[in-house]
Amino acid sequence: MVYVGRDGAFSVNGLGLGSAPFPLSFSVNEVSGCWVVDATAAQASQLADMLAGAAKDTVVVVDLATNSFLDDEYVQWTPSQIAAGQGIGCSVHSLGWLAAGVVGLSDEALVMRRDDVPGFLAGWSPYQLALVGLPARPDTEQLDEIALAIGTAEHGRPILPTLPGCCLWYSGHDDCYVWVESTDPQLAPAILSRLLALLAGSALVTAEPVEAAEPPGCLVEALIGERRDWVGMLGATSPSAVSVNLTATSEPWRLSHPLPQRVDRIAVYDVAEATWHLTQP
Numbered sequence: 001m002v003y004v005g006r007d008g009a010f011s012v013n014g015l016g017l018g019s020a021p022f023p024l025s026f027s028v029n030e031v032s033g034c035w036v037v038d039a040t041a042a043q044a045s046q047l048a049d050m051l052a053g054a055a056k057d058t059v060v061v062v063d064l065a066t067n068s069f070l071d072d073e074y075v076q077w078t079p080s081q082i083a084a085g086q087g088i089g090c091s092v093h094s095l096g097w098l099a100a101g102v103v104g105l106s107d108e109a110l111v112m113r114r115d116d117v118p119g120f121l122a123g124w125s126p127y128q129l130a131l132v133g134l135p136a137r138p139d140t141e142q143l144d145e146i147a148l149a150i151g152t153a154e155h156g157r158p159i160l161p162t163l164p165g166c167c168l169w170y171s172g173h174d175d176c177y178v179w180v181e182s183t184d185p186q187l188a189p190a191i192l193s194r195l196l197a198l199l200a201g202s203a204l205v206t207a208e209p210v211e212a213a214e215p216p217g218c219l220v221e222a223l224i225g226e227r228r229d230w231v232g233m234l235g236a237t238s239p240s241a242v243s244v245n246l247t248a249t250s251e252p253w254r255l256s257h258p259l260p261q262r263v264d265r266i267a268v269y270d271v272a273e274a275t276w277h278l279t280q281p
Contacts, residue, residue, distance in 0.1 A: 001274070002046075002194065004201025005209040009041035009176050011202050015259075022176075024199045024232035024244065025253035028188040028224060032161040035188045038252045039178040042195060044129050044170075047178065048118040050194065054168045054187045055133025059117050060143065061110040062095075062132060062150060063171075068124035079108045088112060088120045093140065098147040104130060104171075105150055109143055125175045133168030189220040196220070196232070196276070200242040200269040203234050215267065215276035222278065223265065229253075231260055232267070242269045245281070 005011075013022040027038045044051075052059065061079060069077040069085065077085070080092045090112035099105040112120065114133065132146060142164060149162045160169045160181035169181040180191065193214040201212035223230060227248035235243035244267040247260035263281040270276070 001211040001213055002197045002201060003209050004198055004205050004212055006205055006207070008198060008202055008205070009043045009046065010199050011205070013041055013174075013176050015255075020259075021234060023253065023259060024195050025230070026192045026195060026232075027229045027252035028192075029228060031158045034158060034160045034181050034183050035185055036158050037178065037180040037182075037188050037191050039180075039191060039195060040253070041176045042178050042191075042198060043175045044126060044172045045118070045121040045123075046198060047170075047180075047191065047194065048121045050187065050190055051131070051133070051168065051170055051180075052114040052117040054182050054184050055114040055117070056135040056167055057114060058134045058137045059112055059114050059168075060132050060134065060138065060146065061106075061112070061120075061129070062147065063104050063106050063128060063130035064110075064126055065106075065128035066124060066126040068126070079106055079110050082124075083110055083112070083120060086120050086122070086124075088116045090116070093143045095144075095147050098144060098151060102151040104153075105147055109147065111137065111143070126172065127174050129170070129172045129175075131168075131170050132163055132166045133170075134166050136165075138165070189217060189224055192220045192224065192230075193217070196244060196267055196269075199232060199234065199244055203237045203242045204239075204271065212269065213274035213276070215269075219267070219276055219278060226265075233259065235263075235266060240271050242271070243267070244269075 025040045093109040153159045167183045171179040197212040197214040229249040232244045232246045235245040245263040246265040266279045
């Protein structure tokens, strides 16, 4: 079950001046032995447990920007100060000249246990966050190699194949847009399952958070097996059931794209039974 509150990504984000409901979007491709997911809308904290699991052992936070932690001069706390404020023990690696003038790298890299990721992200919102996952704790040389690979990465191409020894790359923007690369083929369908639960929960939440069940693996795997790109919007909604209208697309959805009018599949969430099923439109 997933807890969904009024401050979730689908609730706080809207489209255009009229703040139309924000859509679910999901695209996945396999590139050079890793699975690349481009999706909306989820906050880093809403995916924290999944990212921690895919990281296997260690997470390195390499980029962090937020308005949630500011000093008296409205200057953002350093990543290590934020970790301390969250009660997370981690080691700090100064990136120095490797981060100078580089978009996507903070001056500090935080090295933490994967199990500390949910606590690190709890209760605040980063408008930019990037992290890598590794199967073992990196040494100083490997951290510098990772930073160098990030700083010299070619825009628009998967970065994970260039990161030495890493099994996960996550980049989140505006605590809404999700870009994930993983060597674990199960992470992509798990993200789609989480997005469906978050969207359905956003239609049910009132003053108090609600719990929403994630669809089973067979349902999301059927969708991905049919098409790799989907856009979803809330359909018929009642206290007993929530429908998500899904449209198969030919490319990843972008904010500049019009919302599709065609419906190819409907995912229906039964609130009382906490179950999902797919129907035809």
